[in-house]
Amino acid sequence: MQCGSGDEIAGSPYLMESIPSSSDKKTLKSVAMDLNSAQASPVLTDPSPLNKSRLGIHSSLFPYSQSGPSFSTSVLSIPRKKPAKLDDVRSNGWLDAMKSSSPPRKKILKDVNIDVSSDDADVTYLSWMIKYPSALNCFQQIMRQARNKQIVIFLDYDGTLSPIVDDPDRAFMSNEMRSVVSNVAKYFPTTIISGRRRDKVYELVGLTELYYAGSHGMDIMLPIKNTLSANDSNCIKDTDQQGKEVNLFQPARKFLSMIDEVFKTLVEKTKDIKGAKVEHHKFCASVHYRNVDENNWSLIAQYVHDVLKDYPRLRLTHGRKVLEVRPDIDWDKGKAVEFLLQSLGFSTPRDVLPIYIGDDRTDEDAFKVLRGKYKGYGILVSTTPKESNASFSLKDTSQDRKLINAVNFAKPNLIFKPRRSFPLIRASAGFSSSLDTGLSTELDAVASHSEIVPDTVIFDDFEKFPPTAGTVSSSLLLGICGLPDTKFKSAVDRALSDSECYGLESSDLQMSCFFNKALAHVGGDLAKLVPGRVSTEVDARLAYDTHGIVRKVHDLLKAYTEIEVPPERLLFKIPATWQGIEASRVLEAEGIQTHLTFVYSFCQAAAAAQAGASVIQIFVGRLRDWSRNHTGDSEVESALRRGEDPGLALVTKAYNYIHKYGHKTKLMAAAVRNKQDVFNLLGVDYIITPLKVLQSLKESVTLPDEKYSFTRRLSPQSAATFNFTQDELQKWDQYSISSAMGPASVELLTIGMDGYTNQAKRVEELFGKIWPPPNV
Numbered sequence: 001m002q003c004g005s006g007d008e009i010a011g012s013p014y015l016m017e018s019i020p021s022s023s024d025k026k027t028l029k030s031v032a033m034d035l036n037s038a039q040a041s042p043v044l045t046d047p048s049p050l051n052k053s054r055l056g057i058h059s060s061l062f063p064y065s066q067s068g069p070s071f072s073t074s075v076l077s078i079p080r081k082k083p084a085k086l087d088d089v090r091s092n093g094w095l096d097a098m099k100s101s102s103p104p105r106k107k108i109l110k111d112v113n114i115d116v117s118s119d120d121a122d123v124t125y126l127s128w129m130i131k132y133p134s135a136l137n138c139f140q141q142i143m144r145q146a147r148n149k150q151i152v153i154f155l156d157y158d159g160t161l162s163p164i165v166d167d168p169d170r171a172f173m174s175n176e177m178r179s180v181v182s183n184v185a186k187y188f189p190t191t192i193i194s195g196r197r198r199d200k201v202y203e204l205v206g207l208t209e210l211y212y213a214g215s216h217g218m219d220i221m222l223p224i225k226n227t228l229s230a231n232d233s234n235c236i237k238d239t240d241q242q243g244k245e246v247n248l249f250q251p252a253r254k255f256l257s258m259i260d261e262v263f264k265t266l267v268e269k270t271k272d273i274k275g276a277k278v279e280h281h282k283f284c285a286s287v288h289y290r291n292v293d294e295n296n297w298s299l300i301a302q303y304v305h306d307v308l309k310d311y312p313r314l315r316l317t318h319g320r321k322v323l324e325v326r327p328d329i330d331w332d333k334g335k336a337v338e339f340l341l342q343s344l345g346f347s348t349p350r351d352v353l354p355i356y357i358g359d360d361r362t363d364e365d366a367f368k369v370l371r372g373k374y375k376g377y378g379i380l381v382s383t384t385p386k387e388s389n390a391s392f393s394l395k396d397t398s399q400d401r402k403l404i405n406a407v408n409f410a411k412p413n414l415i416f417k418p419r420r421s422f423p424l425i426r427a428s429a430g431f432s433s434s435l436d437t438g439l440s441t442e443l444d445a446v447a448s449h450s451e452i453v454p455d456t457v458i459f460d461d462f463e464k465f466p467p468t469a470g471t472v473s474s475s476l477l478l479g480i481c482g483l484p485d486t487k488f489k490s491a492v493d494r495a496l497s498d499s500e501c502y503g504l505e506s507s508d509l510q511m512s513c514f515f516n517k518a519l520a521h522v523g524g525d526l527a528k529l530v531p532g533r534v535s536t537e538v539d540a541r542l543a544y545d546t547h548g549i550v551r552k553v554h555d556l557l558k559a560y561t562e563i564e565v566p567p568e569r570l571l572f573k574i575p576a577t578w579q580g581i582e583a584s585r586v587l588e589a590e591g592i593q594t595h596l597t598f599v600y601s602f603c604q605a606a607a608a609a610q611a612g613a614s615v616i617q618i619f620v621g622r623l624r625d626w627s628r629n630h631t632g633d634s635e636v637e638s639a640l641r642r643g644e645d646p647g648l649a650l651v652t653k654a655y656n657y658i659h660k661y662g663h664k665t666k667l668m669a670a671a672v673r674n675k676q677d678v679f680n681l682l683g684v685d686y687i688i689t690p691l692k693v694l695q696s697l698k699e700s701v702t703l704p705d706e707k708y709s710f711t712r713r714l715s716p717q718s719a720a721t722f723n724f725t726q727d728e729l730q731k732w733d734q735y736s737i738s739s740a741m742g743p744a745s746v747e748l749l750t751i752g753m754d755g756y757t758n759q760a761k762r763v764e765e766l767f768g769k770i771w772p773p774p775n776v
């Protein structure tokens, strides 16, 4: 990515994309040449990253992978209390790593004797900026992405809003910074996410119009009416600084006394080390060594190491000249960003552009979340080159301020068409804002909880309900070939004139080749039309042949690659037989995304999740219809006995299983019959919704008060309290699945596959008639 020279444009707060000055051009050109010449340029990564082994702390004490690509996995442990051995540690470079844990400014580069001259450092920085261009110079590009979306801002505190200083208690933000943050928060939901305790960071920032997440996101304040948190076991009620009732989301509550203990131990252990400072951040403890003589850094590392060994439920992260001891739970700034976005009503990325500015390693988790699902922008504040998950960079707090100010000034140029309601979660006084007034539709309300995928076929009016994702199937090919003039006709023509297929030796191979190419060409055109992924049906005649499915997917992927459709835009739709699930396991291990369909029983869903399938699809209405006309399926009957709809009950159970046990699988609910089904499914990842249901949701207005009645039924928080039997939690295999699948799932799976098979045969007949391959 490259937007400009890296120096911000002076003048207008609403920035234009810059053209590098001639001297900059020269520098960038030579830098680019350096980059091309077999990495001959100065090192582009963090000059001496602070990695766990270099810190002298055993990797086993880092149960979660650390963010950022610069961490080494090599193991190098500091021996306990044997000073002689510390020399080994020193010779392994950990001391350099500690030095570089806070990227030095140019002036300091010389002081710490880093092996680059000032000029080299400039060149290194400029070349690094090719990969992480200045967010100021790319401002227009960022704003283009923001059109028709709601910008949501996340700001780290230390090193982002306030400059890094020696004394953490004196890290103040300037009044100018406070003023731009306050202004931007009037229009764009803005959250401060800090490693500090929440009350401390609130005290330092002092703005009531923001949201605050302290202790690296382990302490988030939410309004009492926030539906996400209402029934969450991690939430407690409290009052904010103005005495208003709030919910506190605190996933590490049970660690409070442990952190107290650890804080005291660390204070005691480090009390004789001059300059050492231990901070209590409620859910984590920080040990600062910025002001400690370098000769004593080994002792600091040693003491932290000792504590971690005594408390295996804690883990270490590190910031700028600070070691942080925190609960070993799967929660970080990235998870907090996701949670906050969902609380704001953005469970899907379509309508939101999150922007996160941060300077620290702990911010990398948030950058990663933004870069992935949300297609937002992480902005790394750094004066030195380092590998990052961020998309852009800024040099220092004054550039941060300029960027925030520019967003603020750009607001008239942004066309907002918010499609969602915003269950506001201001951290402090006055939860109301212009954003939660006014009318919205039921569609807005439901879309804030689940991604609504219009159940369109190519012949529908795309303008009214633009499809967000698509499926290429035999029935779609039949539709395309059966109508005189459709959007995708030329895609089929291109496929069927492919000379590669004509060259194959047998007519079966030719047909299979044409079929693959037709699916891929239509899928490729569809991928240009929809923002989401395109799912390609895999021949259901292979449903009981794992190797056959894998081979078929490889062939399809090859056909897609030939027309340059990247694999991340693709899913391969496979029937959820045991062999299909096994094929999904193999393909997912290769990084190929699979979509298991015809899931009608819990064991299929659990096995698919265990296999790592990207998406599983449950047909709610079909299961319901089956239950109306049949008996004898114990899973269906037990749902009916509980007074539940069997289709909805299966989605709920599968969702809870996936979320409770941390599977990556997304759940898609299909065969939705009416609005009530949609309401009952709120929170599931995708709901394939018929156009008539969409139309009705769109035409129904919700009054502001009613917005909150669209309660999310499925959430990771409620999943945590769902109880599964030991049997359900087993590692599913071919035998256990075949015994657990009742008549409903067996029959419906068979019907689904038969349908696919019949359509595929009809496509082959048609292809054979219209374009008979030579020699047939």
Ligand SMILES: O=P(O)(O)OC[C@H]1O[C@H](O[C@H]2O[C@H](CO)[C@@H](O)[C@H](O)[C@H]2O)[C@H](O)[C@@H](O)[C@@H]1O
Pocket: 156, 157, 158, 159, 163, 164, 165, 166, 167, 168, 169, 171, 193, 194, 195, 196, 279, 281, 286, 288, 290, 319, 320, 321, 322, 324, 360, 362
């Ligand atoms: O997530 P953040 O808001 O960036 O907080 C991270 C840590 O920031 C503070 O320490 C850092 O800033 C200090 C003041 O400039 C500096 O002296 C220290 O060396 C930096 O590490 C805070 O004191 C830590 O507790 C936070 O974890």
